[in-house]
């Protein structure tokens with residue numbers, strides 16, 4: 001089996017107010033390509049920090065992060081951005097759409113960054129897939145929370161990521177919309193073989209992934225297969 005993500009002795013500290021905050025301590029796990037996994041645990045336990053390190057959004061204080069056999073620690077910020085653009089999709093709890101761009105333009109951004117051609121039809125197709133064919137020219141402000149989250153899904157899918165990280169993808173959504181978003185995520189896993197790594201408080205969602213790891217006080221305290 002192929003390993004897509006390998007985390008070794010990972011630690012993260014922040015300096016502040018004259019002391020060191022140990023947010024993550026000696027975390028170890030690896031993720032099989034094509035698998036699905038949830039990261040659960042209490043608020044403030046370090047889940048978002050861990051996801052950001054795995055995705056190369058941030059840099060570890062100690063230990064190693066290998067994504068698709070690329071060691072992220074040694075890379076510059078620009079090089080990490082290139083790795084993300086090639087292999088990674090990321091879904092933020094608060095969507096993080098660009099407010100001055102339409103839904104369509106938001107989805108086109110990663111495609112433009114990759115220098116792809118014919119990006120407009122591809123972006124329209126992606127928005128159609130998430131059920132937003134009639135919202136392509138809307139600005140984020142004109143969309144509901146669920147619609148914004150679906151635009152952010154279309155954006156995250158646009159580079160055919162090998163691995164998709166989602167931080168509380170249903171955190172701001174009602175039950176019905178949250179079901180739609182979950183369905184789209186698992187479809188992507190089934191159809192494209194995209195690995196899913198999801199931080200969630202939603203136990204129903206966690207139960208649908210093959211594996212659940214639990215973080216508490218910056219430590220990995222359990223690792224279970226469903």
Ligand code: ADP
Pocket residue numbers: 014016021023041042043044045046047048049050
């Ligand atoms: P969770 O996602 O489990 O709620 P987080 O990873 O968001 O936890 O945060 C873990 C801890 O790290 C919290 O105590 C938080 O205050 C702290 N933290 C997160 N980001 C920073 C930062 N940029 N600077 C200092 N402390 C931070």
